[in-house]
Amino acid sequence: MKTTPVLFDNRDGYKLYGIFEQPEHSRSNTTVLLLSPGVKMRVGPHRLYNKLSKQLVEHGVNVFRFDFFGLGDSEGVIEESVLKDVYNTILDGRFIGDTVDAMNWLETNQDQNQFILGGLCGGALTGLLTACEDERVTGLLTLGLINVFEGGEDNFGKFVTEGQLSSLKDGYIKKLTDLNSWKRLLTFKSDFRVIFKILLKPLRKLTGSVQSSKSEDTELAMPKALQGSNVNPKFAPSFFKMLKNSKKMLLIFSGADRLLWEFEEKFENIYKKKLKPYKDSYQIHTIPEANHILASREWEASVYKYVSEWLTTNYPNTQLSK
Numbered sequence: 092m093k094t095t096p097v098l099f100d101n102r103d104g105y106k107l108y109g110i111f112e113q114p115e116h117s118r119s120n121t122t123v124l125l126l127s128p129g130v131k132m133r134v135g136p137h138r139l140y141n142k143l144s145k146q147l148v149e150h151g152v153n154v155f156r157f158d159f160f161g162l163g164d165s166e167g168v169i170e171e172s173v174l175k176d177v178y179n180t181i182l183d184g185r186f187i188g189d190t191v192d193a194m195n196w197l198e199t200n201q202d203q204n205q206f207i208l209g210g211l212c213g214g215a216l217t218g219l220l221t222a223c224e225d226e227r228v229t230g231l232l233t234l235g236l237i238n239v240f241e242g243g244e245d246n247f248g249k250f251v252t253e254g255q256l257s258s259l260k261d262g263y264i265k266k267l268t269d270l271n272s273w274k275r276l277l278t279f280k281s282d283f284r285v286i287f288k289i290l291l292k293p294l295r296k297l298t299g300s301v302q303s304s305k306s307e308d309t310e311l312a313m314p315k316a317l318q319g320s321n322v323n324p325k326f327a328p329s330f331f332k333m334l335k336n337s338k339k340m341l342l343i344f345s346g347a348d349r350l351l352w353e354f355e356e357k358f359e360n361i362y363k364k365k366l367k368p369y370k371d372s373y374q375i376h377t378i379p380e381a382n383h384i385l386a387s388r389e390w391e392a393s394v395y396k397y398v399s400e401w402l403t404t405n406y407p408n409t410q411l412s413k
């Protein structure tokens with residue numbers, strides 16, 4: 092594997108640092124950009140990006156990992172003082188420009204003209220928002236694609252999903268014999284909004300207030316079922332634009348991650364009918380019991396398997412000859 096340190100300018104004149112990795116005798120014009128999640132740098136949590144990059148290079152594709160403006164070794168300063176605010180600017184497209192500038196550099200200096208954008212959480216969403224606007228992007232590879240804004244702890248009870256409620260219910264049942272849990276309840280330190288939602292879940296199912304495909308809006312405006320929610324209004328239009336442009340997508344979710352429930356309840360169930368004609372244009376895989384950052388070798392191995400199969404099917408020319 093060839094590894095090349097890279098320093099390039101973004102559109103605002105700040106220098107961004109990255110790593111360009113290639114198979115030893117690569118002639119591929121396809122590069123996977125692994126986009127930083129949240130405020131993490133180019134290595135990702137527990138060096139996940141480093142390990143995934145090695146697998147991708149062994150498959151035959153080039154990989155570019157870089158630090159966005161204000162992160163890692165790149166120039167710039169993050170001015171927001173609250174982490175939630177930083178996350179939400181990312182989910183609104185904060186790093187689209189840096190991603191396009193990285194592709195421009197790779198096209199000019201490395202003869203790369205076909206890109207797959209990938210990443211975890213916020214990196215995945217940056218990839219989606221960029222991909223639907225740039226014709227050089229042919230695919231999207233996501234880990235825990237996020238379709239909502241971060242509400243913070245104060246709004247957890249307001250935006251909690253039905254999947255989260257089911258998971259929390261099991262936890263509350265186990266706490267019935269825990270003295271400290273009863274102390275929190277009796278001193279009003281428990282989240283009563285969540286508790287009441289758990290207790291009222293059967294009634295919501297009976298009255299049909301749990302979101303379903305009946306709430307679908309064919310024009311992609313915010314459906315009534317999602318108004319006042321934490322859903323990112325850019326998500327659905329961007330996702331469907333990718334599908335209409337025939338760009339392939341691989342979506343990998345962790346089974347114990349709230350983002351899976353957010354995606355299912357606040358996107359898939361809402362747009363079920365509209366998604367049906369595109370069922371072969373994107374793949375979804377769930378890794379059971381995995382956490383958000385895929386922090387085990389077994390979960391990582393599942394990611395490599397799904398990614399390798401997806402690349403083999405959709406990018407057969409990138410495979411190294413055996």
